[in-house]
């Protein structure tokens with residue numbers, strides 16, 4: 001192996017790629033270039049993404065090593081209750097949607113002192129990336145194509161033009177030998193929303209991507225010591241039911257502030273959707289406060305104009321797996337069959353305690369470290385849920401209540417344009433399990449936050465101390 005100064009790293013996001021669909025195509029010998037140039041010397045590692053499992057937000061772990069909660073970006077939409085004073089136009093900066101005009105603000109909403117991979121490795125290039133903090137302007141490639149073709153494809157599913165543009169640029173940068181390359185291929189995610197993860201049009205996107213990897217290899221992309229990671233930011237699953245949380249709240253007399261038109265007279269709740277498999281609910285938006293309302297406060301009638309049965313009502317709606325809120329030192333999880341608690345024990349352990357129901361469907365309670373919980377929950381209905389629920393409430397911009405969709409459902413009907421036939425954003429396995437393939441073997445399971453320190457160590461760049469990720473060993477692979 002050459003010296004660290006000669007090493008390069010490449011992180012390719014195949015947005016929305018499902019690990020099981022990918023593995024099936026590999027097994028059927030349909031991804032021959034990927035098999036030859038990546039998997040032959042490395043492999044696929046079992047992996048989970050972050051909650052909410054949604055595009056943009058779920059890119060942050062790769063580039064910062066931190067969870068969305070640590071990044072203070074708890075979803076693709078959020079409301080800052082400490083600063084939103086109810087003047088919907090003058091205070092609009094304190095209500096966020098990264099879908100639309102505010103998309104670029106994701107670069108500024110991150111804590112200023114948090115370094116990105118682009119900051120830490122100045123010789124970085126990004127292709128078709130929505131996140132660009134720390135990148136020199138000439139290093140931000142396929143920027144216009146992303147805006148123009150990505151915008152059109154969102155309504156037409158015609159992602160081929162954009163995919164090929166990113167592919168051509170990837171081949172070009174192969175010759176430029178940058179130390180770090182970050183490339184986003186949005187087609188699998190975009191096309192799957194129109195169909196389902198197994199649809200022929202979706203499978204074609206994987207195959208076309210495999211051709212791009214073949215071209216990239218021919219252009220010298222894999223030459224030298226180039227740690228190459230092929231990952232997804234989340235999986236996807238078919239949606240047969242849309243339960244619109246805003247409509248359900250209006251039905252019990254609560255005026256709701258929501259996107260895209262955030263004006264609402266005297267709202268009692270704000271509903272911020274991510275994915276569309278999860279929703280954050282903020283009570284009494286417009287009345288500024290520094291603390292979030294706890295489940296106990298809500299259920300004891302301590303929130304003016306909000307009924308005490310609200311958490312149970314939301315948990316009882318069809319398509320809802322659970323409602324989560326803070327309570328004392330921990331979290332209260334409510335499903336239609338009962339409730340459970342998650343407590344941080346203070347020494348790095350998380351305690352899961354079913355009270356009247358095993359909401360996380362783990363077969364019982366337990367006390368484990370965050371890392372142990374990943375191993376123990378990887379193959380359960382809600383992979384990594386104990387750590388993921390805690391991290392999202394770390395953000396002061398997270399809602400009072402987080403509503404999690406169950407398999408087969410999402411939480412938006414009005415304004416879901418175009419209608420999503422598949423979705424993500426929830427805590428369910430199909431959304432949380434994601435693709436991590438590499439041309440070197442990685443010991444798993446891993447979280448997507450772990451790849452940031454892995455890349456830095458490989459490039460011999462000091463890893464920032466205050467991150468959530470832990471670099472996995474480059475070594476034995478536990479195959480799925």
Ligand SMILES: [Zn+2]
Pocket residue numbers: 015016054055056189233234
């Ligand atoms: Zn995505």
